[in-house]
Amino acid sequence: MTVSCTRCGAPAAAVMTFNYAEGAVWMDDVTDDIEDYGYLLCADHSDRMTPPHGWTLTDRRTVTRLFAPVQVA
Numbered sequence: 001m002t003v004s005c006t007r008c009g010a011p012a013a014a015v016m017t018f019n020y021a022e023g024a025v026w027m028d029d030v031t032d033d034i035e036d037y038g039y040l041l042c043a044d045h046s047d048r049m050t051p052p053h054g055w056t057l058t059d060r061r062t063v064t065r066l067f068a069p070v071q072v073a
């Protein structure tokens with residue numbers, strides 16, 4: 001199943017969830033069961049995402065780099 005960014009329709013790279021009471025935002029990896037919660041974001045939108053003033057953003061994604069560091073042979 002392919003999930004897409006709620007903003008632009010590109011393939012989703014992250015899912016963002018909120019807790020209004022705590023003023024907290026989390027960024028997680030996209031998994032198979034993310035349909036029930038959160039906002040799906042593509043890599044571009046998740047990178048540009050900034051939490052509301054006074055909120056904390058916790059990025060819990062495992063690091064996957066689009067461009068791996070160049071290996072010098």
Ligand SMILES: [Zn+2]
Nearest residue numbers: 005008042045
């Ligand atoms: Zn997007």
